[in-house]
Amino acid sequence: xxxxxxxxxxxxxxxxxxxxxxxxxxxxxxxxxxxxxxxxxxxxxxxxxxxxxxxxxxxxxxxxxxxxxxxxxxxxxxxxxxxxxxxxxxxxxxxxxxxxxxxxxxxxxxxxxxxxxxxxxxxxxxxxxxxxxxxxxxxxxxxxxxxxxxxxxxxxxxxxxxxxxxxxxxxxxxxxxxxxxxxxxxxxxxxxxxxxxxxxxxxxxxxxxxxxxxxxxxxxxxxxxxxxxxxxxxxxxxxxxxxxxxxxxxxxxxxxxxxxxxxxxxxxxxxxxxxxxxxxxxxxxxxxxxxxxxxxxxxxxxxxxxxxxxxxxxxxxxxxxxxxxxxxxxxxxxxxxxxxxxxxxxxxxxxxxxxxxxxxxxxxxxxxxxxxxxxxxxxxxxxxx
Numbered sequence: 001x002x003x004x005x006x007x008x009x010x011x012x013x014x015x016x017x018x019x020x021x022x023x024x025x026x027x028x029x030x031x032x033x034x035x036x037x038x039x040x041x042x043x044x045x046x047x048x049x050x051x052x053x054x055x056x057x058x059x060x061x062x063x064x065x066x067x068x069x070x071x072x073x074x075x076x077x078x079x080x081x082x083x084x085x086x087x088x089x090x091x092x093x094x095x096x097x098x099x100x101x102x103x104x105x106x107x108x109x110x111x112x113x114x115x116x117x118x119x120x121x122x123x124x125x126x127x128x129x130x131x132x133x134x135x136x137x138x139x140x141x142x143x144x145x146x147x148x149x150x151x152x153x154x155x156x157x158x159x160x161x162x163x164x165x166x167x168x169x170x171x172x173x174x175x176x177x178x179x180x181x182x183x184x185x186x187x188x189x190x191x192x193x194x195x196x197x198x199x200x201x202x203x204x205x206x207x208x209x210x211x212x213x214x215x216x217x218x219x220x221x222x223x224x225x226x227x228x229x230x231x232x233x234x235x236x237x238x239x240x241x242x243x244x245x246x247x248x249x250x251x252x253x254x255x256x257x258x259x260x261x262x263x264x265x266x267x268x269x270x271x272x273x274x275x276x277x278x279x280x281x282x283x284x285x286x287x288x289x290x291x292x293x294x295x296x297x298x299x300x301x302x303x304x305x306x307x308x309x310x311x312x313x314x315x316x317x318x319x320x321x322x323x324x325x326x327x328x329x330x331x332x333x334x335x336x337x338x339x340x341x342x343x344x345x346x347x348x349x350x351x352x353x354x355x356x357x358x359x360x361x362x363x364x365x366x367x368x369x370x371x372x373x374x375x376x377x378x379x380x381x382x383x384x385x
Contacts, residue, residue, distance in 0.1 A: 002207035004254050005164060007133075007144055007171045012246065014239065016174040017134065020049065021056030023170050029089045029130060030058055033082050035102040036093040037066040045136060045177060049093060061085045063105075066094070069158065069268055069275070070101040071151045072115045078105040089130040092168075095189070096140030096149075096275065099133045103148040103166040106131045115150050116159060120362050124163035133168040136177040138241035139189025139276055141196055141249015143171035151269055158265035160361050167253070175235070175242035183229050186241075187332040190225040192276030193245040195283055197221065199258040200251035202290070202297045203366045213251035215304045220244030222305040229332065255366075260286045262363030263376060263383075266354035271342050280334040284325040285383050291318045294368035338385045351380045 009027070011019050024032065032053070040046050041064045053060045063081045067074045082090070082105055092102030104115065107128035118124055133143035142148070146167040150159050181189075197217035200210050221244040227237035263286065264278035273281070291298045298321060299314035307324050308317035337347060355376040358364055364371055371379070 002209060002254065004209050005146055005167055006250065007168045009170045010144070010173060010246075011171070012173040012243070014174065014176045014235070016172050017049070017177065018052065020052055020134070020172055021058055023172065024058060024089070024132070025056070027130065027170065031086055031088045032058065032060045032091045032132065033085060033087040033089070033105070034060055034062040034091045034093055035066060035078060035105060036062065036064055036098045038064055040094045040098065040136065043180075046093065049091075049134070060091075061087070066098045066101045068097055069151045069272065070097050070104070071153045073153065075101055075104045075108065075115065075150055079108055079110065083110050087129065089132060091132045091134060092142075093134045093136070095135065095137040096142050099135065099140065099142040100148040100150065102133070103131055103142075103168075104150055104161065107165045115161070116152055118161045119159035120162050122161075122163075124161065124165040127165055130170070131166070131168040132170040132172065134172045134174070134177075135245070137181060137185065137189045138175070138178050138238070138245040139192040141193060141245050141252070143168055143173060144246055144249040145253035147253065149265065149275075156269045157357055158269040160265070160363070171246070173242055173246055175239040178238050178242060179233060179235070181232065183232065186229050186232065187225070187334070188274050188276035188280065189245070190221060190228070190241055190276075191280040191283065191328070191332070191334070193217065193241070193248040194221045194225070195260050195279045196248035196252045196257065197244070198287070198301050199260055200248065200255045201301060202294050202368050203252075203255045203258050204368065205366055206255045210251045210255035213247045213254070215300070217244040217247035217251060218301055218304040219306075220247070225328075226331070257363050257366070259290060259364045259367035259371065262358040262361050262367075263354070263379065265361060266350075266357045267337070269357075270350055270354065271337070271340075273340065277334065280329055280332075281337060282383055284322055284329060285379065287325055288322045289379060290367055290369045291322070292369065297368065336385055337383060342384075344384065347384055348381070351377050354380060
């Protein structure tokens with residue numbers, strides 16, 4: 001039996017952003033706090049959102065202090081800013097960092113609870129302020145998930161926080177906001193959403209609903225990611241990637257992610273590698289290591305992505321999948337940790353800690369092949385070069 005959780009309202013399609021005032025009013029919301037970062041603030045997107053709201057008579061304030069890989073300190077600053085106004089909801093505007101920040105700010109508010117006390121395995125289901133998510137990247141799927149990631153700067157740990165409290169009430173998914181994304185960001189977020197879909201499908205917690213979302217996401221992402229990277233203005237490819245990212249988010253929010261995510265979070269925390277890029281660094285290696293424990297499931301992924309026919313054996317299909325993941329990393333210029341510039345000595349020094357943090361997140365336990373600490377350490381060492 002599976003419990004399925006989705007945003008109450010999803011507005012999706014080109015121009016959906018224009019409906020933001022309408023969806024807020026329909027939910028009885030009129031005093032939002034907008035949470036975003038300096039890039040969105042300077043891009044013209046924030047000004048557009050503020051103008052839309054002001055034109056509808058909706059009074060909004062904006063917090064622009066979001067940092068990449070949001071920290072406890074940055075979210076605490078957002079909570080303090082929230083407390084200075086009379087807000088009835090929080091809008092996350094941007095990529096994964098602003099949306100994740102908005103989630104924590106909405107849930108924590110002025111509550112006397114430390115963020116680290118909210119990390120998994122704790123489940124936070126008591127609702128905070130309503131969350132409205134407006135993604136400007138096709139990648140994290142955070143607009144449809146009951147998770148947020150906050151970094152503890154004191155321990156360099158990316159803390160997974162889970163529960164229904166983090167599930168947005170409203171998602172406004174407008175692919176036109178992604179038309180100006182540069183190729184590197186398009187590639188990294190696109191592979192991130194592909195990893196969401198594949199891990200949701202092979203996860204031990206997969207179910208028929210999440211399976212349908214995951215397979216559809218794979219079809220959309222794999223075919224359209226190269227097109228969007230080569231031609232950023234390709235509207236059909238951008239729309240497909242946005243839908244694929246949303247479906248991938250729905251899929252893993254209603255099943256789970258697995259070993260790739262468990263191992264990628266410590267890389268991001270310790271070496272400040274973008275989340276999608278650290279996923280991409282690990283995806284071919286971890287897929288090859290995990291696949292023997294779930295050949296039919298990984299073969300389904302290969303077939304959904306158009307890499308193998310129904311007549312080909314599962315073993316053959318999985319071989320094509322691993323080869324294709326290695327090839328797309330090469331085509332999209334995904335570096336190894338070594339090529340990224342991470343020092344070998346520092347990497348080796350942190351491998352045991354990163355393995356402990358990966359296991360503590362709980363994600364590796366959902367993997368088809370569940371690793372022990374020494375196996376994760378070995379995989380980190382193999383991934384380096």
